[in-house]
Amino acid sequence: MGFESEYIWMNGEMLPYKEATVHFMTPALHYGAAVFEGIRCYDTEQGPAVFRLKEHIARLFDSAKVLGYEKLPYSEQEIIDATKQTVAKNKFKECYIRPLVYMTSQTNFGLCLEGSEPHIGISAWEWGAMLGEDTLEKGIRANISSFTRHHPNVAMTKAKVAGNYANSILAKTESVRLGFDEAIMLDPQGYVAECTGENLFLVRDGKLFTPYTATVLEGITRDAIVKIAQDLGYEIKEQPIARDQLYIADEVFMCGTAAECVPVTEIDFRSIGSGTAGPVTRDIQSAFGKVLRGNHPRSAGWLDYVY
Ligand SMILES: *Cc1c(COP(=O)(O)O)cnc(C)c1O
Secondary structure (H helix, E strand, O other): OOOOOEEEEEEOOOHHHHHHOOOOOHHHHOOEEEOOEEEEEEEOOOEEEEEEEEHHHHHHHHHHHHHHOOOOOOOOOHHHHHHHHHHHHOOOOEEEEEEEEEEEOOOOOOOOOOEEEEEHHHEEOOOOOOOOHHHHHHEEEEEEEEOOOOHHHHHHHOOOOOHHHHHHHHHHHHHHHOOEEEEEOOOOOOOOOEEEEOOOHHHHHHHHEOOOOOOOOOOOHHHHHHHHHHHOOOEEEEOOOHHHHHOOOEEEEEEEOOOOOEEEEEEEEEEEOOOOOOOOHHHHHHHHHHHHHOOOOOHHHHHHEEE
């Protein structure tokens, strides 16, 4: 399954897939001066619904602001509407959605946003479980990466800035070449940060723990899982987590829009807990699945119907 679709929304127009191109001299391509979002739309009984669309588009604008674009040529509401139009025009029931704001310029090829213009595109494609359907049950194998996650004053950890993902590409490629599925990355102080595009949780004695958001991306899935877990009566603590606290955890899972909620059942050749998805992870996965498909009290506030 590729990432093709019939249409891509670009700068106010719905273009056929093959026409949605950018020029080689687009600065964003050379310097990673772009910000993006990853969003999912789910098939529900009331039709396709985008999960937390408003929050994702707000974060897209926040990412642009962090990069240095104070104003974009469209309002948040216009991008929300364009996102829904992209799903509708492609007649998708379930899809992954990728809005991208990227630096363009006719006059400036330097390393300054001044004199450049942000352009915006939105694509969507049908994409099942990121690491395979069976991993949601069976879990994945991860290693602690030899690459450190961003220092908060080197790259901005609250923004999905394209250039920041060179760090994720280094880590993920290394992990896959070593035979693992995913990389767990430590922050510059040596505490557990996150995976290459997912936040991390551990479970010990029935309680959940996750790192503070200071050095990690403020995941919208992370936030949803915190609220769902609290609804289910679990206690959650945000605190620094050391590598060996993962080794001795009862359960570890990672979560993000692309990956959804995936058990991590082995880290650095040590099996975590029973070595399969644990009871707390399953409990949360099951409630999260209901939320996404409109079958949960939380769904009403979090689903934005396409039609
Ligand atoms: C996107 C992303 C996440 C997950 O965020 P969601 O809003 O849940 O999709 C976590 N970490 C990084 C580095 C990310 O880029």
